[in-house]
Amino acid sequence: MNNKFYITTPIYYPSDKLHIGHTYCTVATDAMARYKRLRGYDVMFLTGTDEHGQKIENKAAEAGVTPQQFVDNIVEGEKGVKDLWKLMNVSYDRFIRTTDDYHVAAIQRIFKKMYENGDIYKSTYKGKYCTPCESFWTESQLTDGCCPDCGRPVVDAEEEAYFFRLSKYADRIRDLLENTDFLLPRSRVNEMVHNFIEPGLEDLCVSRTSFKWGVPVDFDDKHVVYVWIDALFNYTTALGFLNDRYDDSDYAKYWPADVHFVGKEIVRFHSIIWPAMLMSMNMPLPKHVFGHGWLLLDGGKMSKSKGNVVDPYLLAERYSADALRYFLLRDFPFGSDGNFSNELLINRINTDLANDIGNLLSRTTAMAEKYFGGTLPAEQTEGTEDAELISMVSKLRGQYEAQMEKYAFQSALADVFAVIARANKYIDETAPWVLAKKPETMPRLARVLYNLAETVRICSILLSPVMPETCVKIFEKIGADENARTWESAETFGVLPVNAVLVKGENLFPRIDAAKEIAELEAISQAKKAADQPKEEKPTLPVREITDHEPEISFDDFCKVELRVAKITACENIKESKKLLKLTVFDGERERCIMSGIAKWYKPDMLVGKNVGIVCNLAPRAMMGGKYVSEGMIFAADTEKGAASIAFFPDDTVGSRIH
Numbered sequence: 001m002n003n004k005f006y007i008t009t010p011i012y013y014p015s016d017k018l019h020i021g022h023t024y025c026t027v028a029t030d031a032m033a034r035y036k037r038l039r040g041y042d043v044m045f046l047t048g049t050d051e052h053g054q055k056i057e058n059k060a061a062e063a064g065v066t067p068q069q070f071v072d073n074i075v076e077g078e079k080g081v082k083d084l085w086k087l088m089n090v091s092y093d094r095f096i097r098t099t100d101d102y103h104v105a106a107i108q109r110i111f112k113k114m115y116e117n118g119d120i121y122k123s124t125y126k127g128k129y130c131t132p133c134e135s136f137w138t139e140s141q142l143t144d145g146c147c148p149d150c151g152r153p154v155v156d157a158e159e160e161a162y163f164f165r166l167s168k169y170a171d172r173i174r175d176l177l178e179n180t181d182f183l184l185p186r187s188r189v190n191e192m193v194h195n196f197i198e199p200g201l202e203d204l205c206v207s208r209t210s211f212k213w214g215v216p217v218d219f220d221d222k223h224v225v226y227v228w229i230d231a232l233f234n235y236t237t238a239l240g241f242l243n244d245r246y247d248d249s250d251y252a253k254y255w256p257a258d259v260h261f262v263g264k265e266i267v268r269f270h271s272i273i274w275p276a277m278l279m280s281m282n283m284p285l286p287k288h289v290f291g292h293g294w295l296l297l298d299g300g301k302m303s304k305s306k307g308n309v310v311d312p313y314l315l316a317e318r319y320s321a322d323a324l325r326y327f328l329l330r331d332f333p334f335g336s337d338g339n340f341s342n343e344l345l346i347n348r349i350n351t352d353l354a355n356d357i358g359n360l361l362s363r364t365t366a367m368a369e370k371y372f373g374g375t376l377p378a379e380q381t382e383g384t385e386d387a388e389l390i391s392m393v394s395k396l397r398g399q400y401e402a403q404m405e406k407y408a409f410q411s412a413l414a415d416v417f418a419v420i421a422r423a424n425k426y427i428d429e430t431a432p433w434v435l436a437k438k439p440e441t442m443p444r445l446a447r448v449l450y451n452l453a454e455t456v457r458i459c460s461i462l463l464s465p466v467m468p469e470t471c472v473k474i475f476e477k478i479g480a481d482e483n484a485r486t487w488e489s490a491e492t493f494g495v496l497p498v499n500a501v502l503v504k505g506e507n508l509f510p511r512i513d514a515a516k517e518i519a520e521l522e523a524i525s526q527a528k529k530a531a532d533q534p535k536e537e538k539p540t541l542p543v544r545e546i547t548d549h550e551p552e553i554s555f556d557d558f559c560k561v562e563l564r565v566a567k568i569t570a571c572e573n574i575k576e577s578k579k580l581l582k583l584t585v586f587d588g589e590r591e592r593c594i595m596s597g598i599a600k601w602y603k604p605d606m607l608v609g610k611n612v613g614i615v616c617n618l619a620p621r622a623m624m625g626g627k628y629v630s631e632g633m634i635f636a637a638d639t640e641k642g643a644a645s646i647a648f649f650p651d652d653t654v655g656s657r658i659h
């Protein structure tokens, strides 16, 4: 079959739960796949997860599980990647996990082929590495000394490694970028040429020895294959290329891909490294790589590692997958960045879905029920208001197609909604409630309602790639049978059978109380943030065995010990003992002498002027054969290593009691 269409999403890192940014790209890919299927293409839609690499290895270690357990949980576990795509109604044909055996074996074969053809060779890597991005950079590529992709610090790295002869392909890649429409939108071409090709393409380090969680190089198993090689070839291994999990006739049938949808930050990998490796393998190149923009939150990129992410689960469960899908593709031009906000989402649902299409459908079906019991009569009269609406609706499929072929979802949807707005205006112009008043205008009324139902039908066909569930409901409400749901039928006004049964039923999209809803979403997000904050851990103090406890004493007994702060006014070593220091202290009333066994840890000049705690009413004790009399003791604790540590007090406490 000639009209095949092979489309892919990036394979996402299962290092954390996926967020609205991943959902955005996957929903766009799904809408494109559904659109092509609607048009009769034999579609292969591939998505999956990129499960190897140091980041995942580190995350698993932090979580105290094996890397395989870690990724299994994120991909297959509750509310994991697969659950999310199910909730979002993503109609992928295949899901690849790079830890799948067939993929691992195929990557080993691919690596070996490039080694054997001389495009991969062994050398020493010296450079900078960004661990979160798994990217090596040269000094000149860094932005202010940090990773140019994510802005985080890089580390020095040096290791024996295999290299891919990327430099060899520089001219061919430049030609591909500049002289073909391989990379879209066109505006991304300059950036690639300017930032990467013009400074000179260096050979790429394609193996690692610093961690284990990857595909081992089978002829040198100290090394694992660089995660990006492992990842990029997923687009072909998932079709059975060099493996026996899938029949390689899938590869023959679907490769090259028609388009890879990827975020703009990984355009470099897809438009430079990927085609160069395919050239090395003598494989055909994908027809297009489309670098879509980012969803931003408060002007910054949403990212798992920054922790500022929007949860698609919450939004889809609250407002329906279709509403979220529609919003994502209608509000943000696919090729550029856009600011996400809950306000935008709710306004979009209220304006377009509850008001425009919701009202058009409910007014049309309600009037068909009210005036004709749900089935329009065959006798119908045309009117002067019809021509403009019919002409607009008849042109819609062509306009929509032109936009969709450019991956301009936003414009395609805007075109459909312009027709919906026109149809609502048509209701006001024809005033069906007036026509319903006289028997002689009933045929005109029937025609008006038919035209409205027909408009809804055609719009619904074109909206179905974006809102598949809603459109099935719409078809049911206007009585559109299978023949009236096809792409072909969207070209012709008048396909809906005249005797179709129209039913009003429930509203598709109830209006949302915006202020209340936004406040609730904000409260949920705050609560989540607080719950995600790492709990402040109490320092755990080492417990030790204490063997010299004293018997309990009464408070009165304790009060008999007179503890006071005293200032050390003089201090000296004595020749009779290495252990003792002779301290002169002022206790607020008088000076006294205290002999203390701290000479090993304190020199006299460390102590003079300091205020220390002393026991004042200890009976004086003669020391060193009576040469000295010690009149008290100073507070000092034993450290773990058995040294003495003196407690010091501030100046305004000298002479005060210590309680």
Ligand code: ME8
Pocket: 009, 010, 011, 012, 013, 014, 020, 021, 022, 024, 025, 050, 231, 232, 234, 261, 262, 263, 264, 265, 266, 293, 294, 295, 296, 301, 302, 303
């Ligand atoms: O890069 N706005 O995986 P990843 C829009 N494993 N799209 C966003 C986004 C945002 N804020 N955040 C993420 C990887 N995305 C590699 C890919 S492919 C062979 C290997 C989307 O989990 C966007 O499509 O970091 C981006 O390119 C992708 O998720 C990155 O997902």
